[in-house]
Each structure stands twice: as structure tokens, then as C-alpha cells.
Amino acid sequence: MISPPSPGAYAEARRRLDALAKPLGSLGRLEELAAWVAACQATCPPRPLDRVRAVILAGDHGVSADGVSAYPREVTAVMVRAFVAGVAGANCLARQHGVALRVLELGVDDDLEDLPAEVSAYHIGSSRPIDQADALTADDCREALRAGEAIAEVEIAAGADLLIIGDMGIGNTTPAAALVGASFGLRAEEVVGRGTGVDDDRLRHKTQVIATALGRVGGRAEDPFERLAALGSADIAAGVGFLCAAARSGVPVLLDGIVSVAEAAVAEDLDPGVVAWCAAGHRSTEPAQQLALDKLGLEPILDLGLRLGEGTGALTALPVLRSAVLALRELALLADLSPAS
Numbered sequence: 001m002i003s004p005p006s007p008g009a010y011a012e013a014r015r016r017l018d019a020l021a022k023p024l025g026s027l028g029r030l031e032e033l034a035a036w037v038a039a040c041q042a043t044c045p046p047r048p049l050d051r052v053r054a055v056i057l058a059g060d061h062g063v064s065a066d067g068v069s070a071y072p073r074e075v076t077a078v079m080v081r082a083f084v085a086g087v088a089g090a091n092c093l094a095r096q097h098g099v100a101l102r103v104l105e106l107g108v109d110d111d112l113e114d115l116p117a118e119v120s121a122y123h124i125g126s127s128r129p130i131d132q133a134d135a136l137t138a139d140d141c142r143e144a145l146r147a148g149e150a151i152a153e154v155e156i157a158a159g160a161d162l163l164i165i166g167d168m169g170i171g172n173t174t175p176a177a178a179l180v181g182a183s184f185g186l187r188a189e190e191v192v193g194r195g196t197g198v199d200d201d202r203l204r205h206k207t208q209v210i211a212t213a214l215g216r217v218g219g220r221a222e223d224p225f226e227r228l229a230a231l232g233s234a235d236i237a238a239g240v241g242f243l244c245a246a247a248r249s250g251v252p253v254l255l256d257g258i259v260s261v262a263e264a265a266v267a268e269d270l271d272p273g274v275v276a277w278c279a280a281g282h283r284s285t286e287p288a289q290q291l292a293l294d295k296l297g298l299e300p301i302l303d304l305g306l307r308l309g310e311g312t313g314a315l316t317a318l319p320v321l322r323s324a325v326l327a328l329r330e331l332a333l334l335a336d337l338s339p340a341s
Contacts, residue, residue: 002247002273005039013038013328016045020331033301033321034328036279040252041161045329049322053100053155054164054311055242056083056090057148059107059235062129064171068206070196073170077110079310080168084115089308090166093315099164101311104151106144106234122147127233130175131212134230141229141237148241156249163246164281164318165239166311167259170196173286176262178210178231180288182221183265184295188214193258193286195307224269232266239263244270247277254281254321255298256314257307258289265292279321281314282306 013035018024025031038046058080064073082088083103086095094101105112105119107126112119124144127135136144155163173195181191188211194203213231214221221227228237240263246253248271255261255278267274275296283290283300285307293300301317 002271002277004273004276005036006042007039009042009044010035010039012044013046017328019333019335021334021337022331027327029299029301030320030324030327033279033324037252037321037325038328040250040277046325047161048329049162049318049325051159052097052162052164052318053158053160054090054094054166054315055151055155056101056103056166056168056310057235057238057242058103058105058168059172059233060109060126061169061171061175061233062127062135063131063174063209066129066209068174068195068198068202068209069171070198070202071170073109076168076170077108077112080105080108080112080119081115083168084119088310089312090310090315093312097315097318099315099318100158103168106147106238122151122238124234127175130178130231131209131216135175135232136229136234136237138229140234141225141232144234144237145241148238149245151238152242152245152249156246156251160251162321163251163253164256164311164314165242165253165260165263166256166314167235167239167309169233169235172233172236173258174206174209175231175233175236176259177286177288178213179227179236179262179266180258180292181210181214182217182227182231183262183269184291186291187211191288191291193288195286224266228266236263240267240270243267243274243278247271247274251277253278254314254317255279256281256311257284257309258286259309261289261292261296264296268296281317284313
């Protein structure tokens with residue numbers, strides 16, 4: 001069981017917020033977010049979030065060859081190259097907000113030898129179609145979990161005071177939705193979404209793929225490791241390991257869309273206490289993400305209809321979280337402004 005963020009620092013932050021020169025509760029959700037950061041740092045007022053680091057975990061998925069996405073699987077490698085070149089959506093937002101960003105591929109089916117070696121340093125391999133077979137072998141799943149832990153440890157050693165996890169992989173909303181369904185006992189019809197924008201025919205097909213996958217796995221899904229190996233992928237399993245390692249080290253994580261929230265659901269079952277160290281950056285258009293947020297007790301910071309992935313929703317929410325911290329740090333105490341009696 002992972003220790004939670006400091007209850008004492010949280011309580012102190014709530015008292016300080018009530019004592020600031022403002023009407024009680026007038027900063028709305030900023031107050032809850034500020035107190036959460038204070039609790040994660042075990043200090044009040046909290047330190048500014050100046051050292052934010054983001055990692056995009058990329059991989060190909062067996063189901064992407066079966067028409068569950070509006071785009072071909074070759075786009076995954078194209079986007080990895082775009083991240084390295086600094087021209088993707090996540091790069092733009094990371095630059096704007098001073099966030100260190102790197103991309104790592106765990107299972108892209110393409111020759112990426114032209115890219116820096118570190119991009120493929122944790123390569124394991126793409127997943128099998130989840131409606132036909134387990135996505136990963138048990139050994140590959142364990143290796144991916146260890147890779148995610150190592151990736152998080154590198155970012156934490158670099159001084160991260162907040163981590164952001166992003167994703168890239170054509171077809172990845174299908175295993176993510178399946179994991180949410182298996183984690184919370186939901187049917188395929190409840191968790192399926194349009195992902196990159198599939199039409200009605202592909203949506204029906206995607207629903208059937210998820211339903212078949214859930215039926216194939218059956219009761220094995222009650223074990224979180226079995227669930228992850230059966231329905232995930234190397235990049236998703238690495239995301240689970242990443243979240244577990246961050247929570248164990250006491251470093252908070254700002255989640256993004258359906259993939260990172262699905263990872264959080266599995267991580268919480270593998271290592272209870274992970275979700276207390278997570279905040280939800282935004283509410284995406286994916287039904288599974290919304291259902292999982294509710295089940296995990298996470299209220300998203302933003303609701304802008306985003307569905308890009310890459311960590312872009314979390315990056316867009318970052319200034320709000322930073323504003324919450326600065327308000328708690330820099331607003332005057334009402335008692336200090338009151339005239340002397």
C-alpha cells in the first residue's frame with residue numbers, strides 16, 4: 001500500500017486558504033488543487049511547479065490492423081518522428097509551458113534507426129490483437145512494467161516536481177477502453193468511443209472487438225496483472241509501471257486522456273494508493289475515460305472536448321494547476337491586511 005500525500009500538509013493548506021484575503025471558497029477548484037499539491041509536497045505553502053517533465057510512450061497495437069481506427073498504423077511512426085523533430089501538438093504546448101518532453105517507443109513496428117538511440121531504448125514489441133489472443137506474454141508485460149518504472153525514475157532523478165504522461169499509438173483507445181471495461185465490470189457498449197473519429201460502421205466493429213476481447217479474458221481480468229497482459233500493450237504496461245513508480249517516490253502525476261486514465265485504473269489495482277498521487281488534466285470525448293474518472297474519484301481540471309492524446313490535455317491544464325499553487329503561496333493573509341486594533 002502506497003502512503004498517501006500528507007494529510008497534515010493538506011489540512012494546513014485548507015486552513016491557509018480560508019485565511020487568505022478573499023471570500024471563503026471563492027477560488028473554487030483552485031483551492032482543492034492547491035491543497036493537493038501541498039499534500040504531495042508535504043509542505044505549505046507548496047513550492048512552485050517549475051520542474052515539470054513529460055514523457056510520451058508510443059507503441060503499435062495488434063487491433064490497429066483490423067479497422068478500429070480512422071488512420072493506418074503507419075501514422076504511429078510518423079508521429080514519433082514528429083515528436084523528435086519538435087513539431088507535434090505536445091511539443092508546442094510543452095515549449096509554451098516550459099516542460100521538458102521526451103518520446104520513448106515500446107513497440108513501434110517500424111525502422112526508427114534514424115532517430116536517437118534513446119527513443120527505442122526500452123523497445124519490447126507491438127501487441128497482439130486483443131480479440132484473438134493476449135496482447136503480451138507474461139514476461140513481456142513484466143519487462144514493460146519495469147521499463148515504465150525505470151523511465152519514471154530517470155525523470156524523478158532529473159528533478160521533476162510534477163510528471164505528465166502522454167501516449168501515441170494508432171488504435172490505442174481500443175485496448176484502453178477494454179482495460180477500463182475489465183477494471184470496472186463495464187460492457188463494451190458502455191466504454192467504446194470514436195477514438196480518432198471513426199464512422200458508425202467502424203464504431204460498431206470496434207465495439208465488437210472490445211466485446212470479444214472482454215469475453216475471451218473473462219474472469220482472468222480480476223487479476224490486474226493478467227488483465228494488463230491480456231488487454232494492454234507494451235506502452236500501456238510501461239505507463240502503469242511509470243505511475244506506480246511515481247507514486248512510490250511521492251511525485252504527483254497529471255493524467256491526460258483515456259490511455260493514461262486506463263493505466264491509472266490498473267495501477268491502482270496493482271499498487272493501491274497510486275491514484276491519490278494523480279490529478280486529471282482534462283475530460284476527453286471518450287466514454288471510457290469519463291466513466292473511469294468517476295470510478296476513480298477524479299474530477300478533471302478542464303473539459304474542452306479534446307481527443308488528441310500525446311499528453312496535450314494535461315499540458316493545457318498545467319497553467320491552471322500552477323495558478324492554484326501561486327495563489328496559495330502569494331495571496332496575502334487577511335489578518336495581515338486588517339488595520340491594527
